[in-house]
Amino acid sequence: MRKPYKKLTYADRQTIERMSGQGIAPKAIALETGVHIATIYREMQRGTDAEGHYKAELAQQALFS
Numbered sequence: 001m002r003k004p005y006k007k008l009t010y011a012d013r014q015t016i017e018r019m020s021g022q023g024i025a026p027k028a029i030a031l032e033t034g035v036h037i038a039t040i041y042r043e044m045q046r047g048t049d050a051e052g053h054y055k056a057e058l059a060q061q062a063l064f065s
Contacts, residue, residue, distance in 0.1 A: 006035055008043060013056035016043060020054045 008016075012033045019029045026044070030037040047059025 008033070008035065008039070010056065010060055013043070013047065013059050016040065016059075017047075017054050017056040020044065 012035075015033055016029055019032065020026075026040045027037050030040045033040070043059060044054050046062045047054045047056065049055050049058055
């Protein structure tokens with residue numbers, strides 16, 4: 001049975017920022033946030049700044065622009 005679809009919240013994005021900043025693997029981040037690993041990879045592409053760091057605020061703003 002498939003998991004129900006889950007949208008990332010800003011709190012989820014902050015968790016991704018914190019965990020990726022600690023060098024935790026995307027697979028572990030996906031388990032923590034309850035989404036598919038592909039969602040984490042797409043989210044990290046959306047919210048990565050010029051220095052290559054994921055920023056929750058940047059990803060959140062990208063949704064509305």
